[in-house]
Amino acid sequence: MNKLVRQYVGMTIGIVVAATALNMFLIPNKVAAGGISGLATVIYHLSGWPVGVIMLVFNIPLFFLGIKVLGTRYGLNTLYGAAAYSVSIDLLAPYTPVLTNDLLLSSLYGGVVSGIGMGLVFRFKGNTAGTAMAAAIVNKLYGISVGQALLAADFIVVALAGVVFKSPELALYATISIFVTSQIIDLVQEGPSTSKAFFILTEQPQDIADCILYEIDRGVTFLQGRGGFTGQARELLLCVVSTSEVTRLKELVYQKDQRAFVIVTDVNEVLGEGFAAAIPKK
Known part of the structure; x- marks a missing residue:
């Protein structure tokens, strides 16, 4: 049409x-x-x-x-x-x-x-x-x-x-x-919120990133940050997963680092690989 x-x-x-x-x-x-x-x-x-x-x-x-x-x-x-x-x-x-x-x-x-x-x-x-x-x-x-x-x-x-x-x-x-x-x-x-975004601050960023990449099969992005109190450079992981993968990701994070600081937030729409197509098919 x-x-x-x-x-x-x-x-x-x-x-x-x-x-x-x-x-x-x-x-x-x-x-x-x-x-x-x-x-x-x-x-x-x-x-x-x-x-x-x-x-x-x-x-x-x-x-x-x-x-x-x-x-x-x-x-x-x-x-x-x-x-x-x-x-x-x-x-x-x-x-x-x-x-x-x-x-x-x-x-x-x-x-x-x-x-x-x-x-x-x-x-x-x-x-x-x-x-x-x-x-x-x-x-x-x-x-x-x-x-x-x-x-x-x-x-x-x-x-x-x-x-x-x-x-x-x-x-x-x-x-x-x-x-x-x-x-x-x-x-x-x-659309309804069917995805979650994870922001993960951890002492084991590469190990957790590998788990996300190879065990959950989701992409992960390293963000550069700096502690407001310590002034130390830190790496923050950003990952978007479906709601069915939330519990699994939490388990993987805390298996690697029990002191990890994790923020989970709703995502209304995700476009790109693994999610909805960025450009609808004609």
Whole structure:
């Protein structure tokens, strides 16, 4: 499949999944989980106007302002994403069942499904405009960080929903949904942590390196370091292994040096020999 076609198919699937999450869990239960979609949810319950149309009304001028302030990097992908997201929400609304009216379940499952959808959109280099673009514009004009601008925008939308719907609980549930969505987006984009990185400080660096190379069959890198207290030059070993090899590597390290200092940390993605290909096959 052509790369561009694959990109737009992936974006579209993500958009449909995210739109389904709004219609199935968030909009019917007045959970305004931040962003333009959250603002549109509030306006929808006040006016009855379709959520997708409201989002488009906000996103189109925002898109052109983004082009003017940020340049053409916000191009066809963003315009397509914003339009397709709005259209999908309104087209799917009559056919999407509301699975639950429980606010906690709606917030959690709405966050999960929405996160999966938006994660796919971002993974395929798409964008749906909204507060992400607004935050980028604020950053460009006023120097406020994108993260702070996004947080402020989401806070304003959530607080507005709590005031309009006269329910602080709805604002709290929306906050849960925002948190869940952000975590799932990261998970979809980066993948689950299936590898571990070892940093090993030892008096037997070559012996342990040989064990890693020949008994576990993993690569190892020597890093040059210096003790902060002693000032002595030290060699630090860096090695990445799968989770199934963690216990074996620990055993090998402490068989060689019981005083070794070992740091084990999660690795979200590893590209290269022995792991995922750095360049996906066509």
